[in-house]
Amino acid sequence: MSKIRYADIAFPTAVRRLFTYETGDSTIRPGMRVWVPLRSEFAIGMVVQVHDRKPEFETRPVERILDEEPVMDHTMLQLTEWIHRFYYCSWGEAVQAALPVGLNFASEKRLQVRKGFKGGISEEERELLDEIAESHLTLKEAEKRWREGKGKAFLKKALKQEWVTVWEQPKQKVDYKKVKHWQLAESVNPDKALAGLEEKERDNKWVQAFEKLTGMNLPLPHRHLLEDKLFTTYTLNRIEKEGWIESVDLPVESEPVHNGIHRPDEIKILSDQQQEAFEKIRESLDSHAFKSYLLFGVTGSGKTEVYIHALKHALEQGRGGLVLVPEIALTPQTVQRFYHIFGDQIAVLHSRLSDRERFEAWQSLKSGEKRIAIGPRSAVFAPVRDVGLIVVDEEHDTSYKQYDPAPRYHARDVAVMRAHMENAVAVLGSATPGMVSVQAVKEEKHELLHLPLRPTGTMPEVQILNMLEYKSAMRGPLTVELYNEVEKALKRKEQVILLYNRRGFASFMQCEDCGHVPQSPESSTSLTYHKKKNILLDHYSGYSRRADTRCEMCGSANLKTKGSGTQQVEEEVEKLFPQARLLRMDRDSTSGKRGHQTIYEQFLSGQADILIGTQIVAKGLDFPNVTVVGVLNADTELAFPSFRAGERMFQLLSQVAGRAGRAEKPGVVYVQTWKPDHPAIQCAKTHDFKAFARHELANREMLHYPPYSRMVVFQFKCPSWSKVQVVADKFCDAMRTVTGDEPVMGPSPSVIEWMSGQHQWEANIKLSRNFNGHAIEKLLNDIFKKYDSIKPKGSGAVRINVDVDAVE
Ligand SMILES: Nc1ncnc2c1ncn2[C@@H]1O[C@H](COP(=O)(O)OP(=O)(O)OP(=O)(O)O)[C@@H](O)[C@H]1O
Numbered sequence: 001m002s003k004i005r006y007a008d009i010a011f012p013t014a015v016r017r018l019f020t021y022e023t024g025d026s027t028i029r030p031g032m033r034v035w036v037p038l039r040s041e042f043a044i045g046m047v048v049q050v051h052d053r054k055p056e057f058e059t060r061p062v063e064r065i066l067d068e069e070p071v072m073d074h075t076m077l078q079l080t081e082w083i084h085r086f087y088y089c090s091w092g093e094a095v096q097a098a099l100p101v102g103l104n105f106a107s108e109k110r111l112q113v114r115k116g117f118k119g120g121i122s123e124e125e126r127e128l129l130d131e132i133a134e135s136h137l138t139l140k141e142a143e144k145r146w147r148e149g150k151g152k153a154f155l156k157k158a159l160k161q162e163w164v165t166v167w168e169q170p171k172q173k174v175d176y177k178k179v180k181h182w183q184l185a186e187s188v189n190p191d192k193a194l195a196g197l198e199e200k201e202r203d204n205k206w207v208q209a210f211e212k213l214t215g216m217n218l219p220l221p222h223r224h225l226l227e228d229k230l231f232t233t234y235t236l237n238r239i240e241k242e243g244w245i246e247s248v249d250l251p252v253e254s255e256p257v258h259n260g261i262h263r264p265d266e267i268k269i270l271s272d273q274q275q276e277a278f279e280k281i282r283e284s285l286d287s288h289a290f291k292s293y294l295l296f297g298v299t300g301s302g303k304t305e306v307y308i309h310a311l312k313h314a315l316e317q318g319r320g321g322l323v324l325v326p327e328i329a330l331t332p333q334t335v336q337r338f339y340h341i342f343g344d345q346i347a348v349l350h351s352r353l354s355d356r357e358r359f360e361a362w363q364s365l366k367s368g369e370k371r372i373a374i375g376p377r378s379a380v381f382a383p384v385r386d387v388g389l390i391v392v393d394e395e396h397d398t399s400y401k402q403y404d405p406a407p408r409y410h411a412r413d414v415a416v417m418r419a420h421m422e423n424a425v426a427v428l429g430s431a432t433p434g435m436v437s438v439q440a441v442k443e444e445k446h447e448l449l450h451l452p453l454r455p456t457g458t459m460p461e462v463q464i465l466n467m468l469e470y471k472s473a474m475r476g477p478l479t480v481e482l483y484n485e486v487e488k489a490l491k492r493k494e495q496v497i498l499l500y501n502r503r504g505f506a507s508f509m510q511c512e513d514c515g516h517v518p519q520s521p522e523s524s525t526s527l528t529y530h531k532k533k534n535i536l537l538d539h540y541s542g543y544s545r546r547a548d549t550r551c552e553m554c555g556s557a558n559l560k561t562k563g564s565g566t567q568q569v570e571e572e573v574e575k576l577f578p579q580a581r582l583l584r585m586d587r588d589s590t591s592g593k594r595g596h597q598t599i600y601e602q603f604l605s606g607q608a609d610i611l612i613g614t615q616i617v618a619k620g621l622d623f624p625n626v627t628v629v630g631v632l633n634a635d636t637e638l639a640f641p642s643f644r645a646g647e648r649m650f651q652l653l654s655q656v657a658g659r660a661g662r663a664e665k666p667g668v669v670y671v672q673t674w675k676p677d678h679p680a681i682q683c684a685k686t687h688d689f690k691a692f693a694r695h696e697l698a699n700r701e702m703l704h705y706p707p708y709s710r711m712v713v714f715q716f717k718c719p720s721w722s723k724v725q726v727v728a729d730k731f732c733d734a735m736r737t738v739t740g741d742e743p744v745m746g747p748s749p750s751v752i753e754w755m756s757g758q759h760q761w762e763a764n765i766k767l768s769r770n771f772n773g774h775a776i777e778k779l780l781n782d783i784f785k786k787y788d789s790i791k792p793k794g795s796g797a798v799r800i801n802v803d804v805d806a807v808e
């Protein structure tokens with residue numbers, strides 16, 4: 001008998017501690033998944049440590065080891081542990097985020113027929129039991145098979161009598177998604193079948209369809225056939241009725257990836273400034289030590305080309321690369337540029353992959369078949385072998401932050417930590433870096449690489465249109481000036497992008513005479529309007545007051561509630577330019593696997609004149625024929641209740657301006673605003689990021705916002721309104737007792753007060769920047785301990801979520 005060893009195991013529950021089990025199996029190693037008893041059931045857990053220290057408590061045995069080889073290597077375990085500590089989630093939750101579906105913690109309920117019971121059972125029932133025993137059905141499958149009538153009654157009885165028991169089992173295989181295909185029936189001879197028809201039947205559509213089928217390479221998916229008008233569900237069923245074809249469920253082939261051409265020799269020659277940036281990165285790669293850079297380059301300055309050269313160098317060193325992009329930027333256009341140079345060495349991980357595709361991509365990276373991963377936030381966990389370079393493009397993008405569920409991590413920070421652990425080089429790129437990264441450069445945590453110029457084209461001119469002056473000169477949502485420019489562009493056969501900012505879920509008040517949005521005196525953010533109570537509320541501090549009746553700036557009584565209702569804008573634009581061909585791009589129109597690509601291609605190929613869209617159109621797109629870009633409502637960003645509003649408006653304007661004038665034709669960006677003097681607008685006009693950053697940082701420092709503090713947000717959720725409020729209050733008491741100097745704000749209702757049957761409240765604390773992972777973990781532990789000692793009765797019903805570095 002081999003020696004007993006102990007395994008510390010992480011589970012994907014919110015409980016932050018590990019559990020220790022024993023095993024005599026010497027093959028067990030960290031990074032393997034195991035099947036173990038947990039409370040009264042079984043569960044899958046991840047082994048994070050194996051040791052010989054017998055715990056004081058009684059340990060239960062590991063039932064089964066699920067992996068022959070670790071699915072997570074040492075670095076990934078280390079990285080998930082860091083996430084567990086820093087973002088205050090369980091280690092298992094971090095592991096769950098890092099593993100693809102299919103290597104995850106999924107289990108399923110299977111049916112098992114009890115052995116050796118006698119009598120009291122009919123012949124028919126015996127048969128059904130044999131069927132269950134033979135086909136290893138899951139409970140779900142059985143319920144589907146015996147959905148109604150007798151069968152259903154039988155299943156119910158079998159479970160009740162315990163002829164059949166339900167076993168929780170680890171689910172290890174990723175299912176191939178199966179879809180309906182058609183193939184020729186085995187027994188049919190097509191020529192004979194057709195010859196047997198009467199003359200007049202030959203003209204039938206279904207007969208023609210069959211003739212066509214006989215010449216095709218079957219089996220083919222039903223959906224695929226429907227693309228041909230000849231094939232309809234009716235014609236296919238009709239042929240089946242004849243007994244000539246039959247349907248089978250077959251796995252879908254992964255869609256072929258259209259990544260364009262692969263021409264590594266066509267790598268661009270870098271401009272001098274690009275070359276300079278690249279040289280630095282190359283030196284760091286050659287030194288095989290950790291280094292992080294902020295690549296600050298105006299839109300269109302050629303950051304992507306620098307990434308490509310750096311990746312190429314990493315590959316030449318025999319190392320791999322990881323490229324993070326915002327999901328929105330993961331357009332075929334971006335992917336093609338990397339594919340062009342690296343071909344099949346790239347695995348693309350976007351959110352629209354099926355589980356199967358995701359799993360395959362993951363495997364191809366882990367096996368070393370593919371060397372580069374490109375994907376959004378979660379790709380930071382891609383098992384690229386021996387990572388040399390990690391790129392985070394558009395590092396300021398908010399999609400890098402995960403909000404729900406835990407772990408609430410920031411992929412940019414995880415990327416830098418991963419680079420650190422793997423002695424790799426991290427390159428964070430942006431035309432409008434976030435304040436946290438700017439500050440990190442000041443503190444010499446990142447080194448700055450600067451690309452101040454575009455290699456081709458010029459920076460577009462930005463014109464500010466003051467809404468105050470155009471109040472009585474509007475054509476729908478467009479100022480006359482913008483209207484005229486759009487009209488002229490259309491006449492010149494050039495294209496136009498119109499952007500309306502959609503910030504649907506918070507409503508606010510705005511003065512229609514001066515454009516003012518009421519501000520909180522306590523947090524310097526805008527106030528949200530709560531219709532039910534007719535109040536204006538600050539979600540940071542909890543400050544509230546009766547809704548204003550007059551504008552606090554100009555005294556006008558013309559205060560209106562604003563918020564959503566953007567559909568109308570589109571309709572109005574349509575009416576203004578009835579002869580123009582319109583395309584719309586927003587979350588709704590881009591759902592589906594190809595939505596974004598289709599719209600993009602249509603617009604690029606000139607099938608539309610005006611592209612009207614939300615923030616989505618501001619990113620990652622390159623349209624050479626666009627000469628007019630209009631921002632209809634730049635200020636909506638400022639009305640959003642966040643201290644980051646100014647930064648986001650500046651980013652949005654810079655990004656959208658970056659869409660124009662990228663080719664020979666110069667472009668002009670028209671920004672309609674009530675706040676022409678706002679620093680974000682003024683600096684966007686002159687493309688002066690540095691001036692904006694100076695202003696913004698000074699502001700943040702004064703108000704002790706990030707990057708001068710770390711913001712930890714606590715969210716309280718419960719179906720009961722009174723409970724949520726009581727718990728939030730008590731929790732804040734606990735925080736105030738424990739934290740001493742660090743300012744606690746709240747509690748107050750969340751911006752989204754009520755969602756999916758849950759009332760949501762919030763509180764936050766601004767910690768000084770010196771708090772590192774361990775200090776934060778300790779502080780939070782202390783807060784929760786204190787809270788546990790004073791928590792009210794029934795508080796278990798309230799979920800408390802912790803979000804470290806929630807906003808920056
Ligand atoms: N060295 C170069 N030689 C020729 N063309 C280049 C070079 N570098 C970049 N370009 C071209 O300039 C354009 C802008 O470059 P790129 O997209 O890499 O910039 P970017 O900084 O990543 O832009 P954005 O911030 O808008 O995403 C592209 O069409 C690219 O092909």
Ligand SMILES: [Zn+2]
Pocket residue numbers: 511512513514515516551552553554555556
């Ligand atoms: Zn006013």
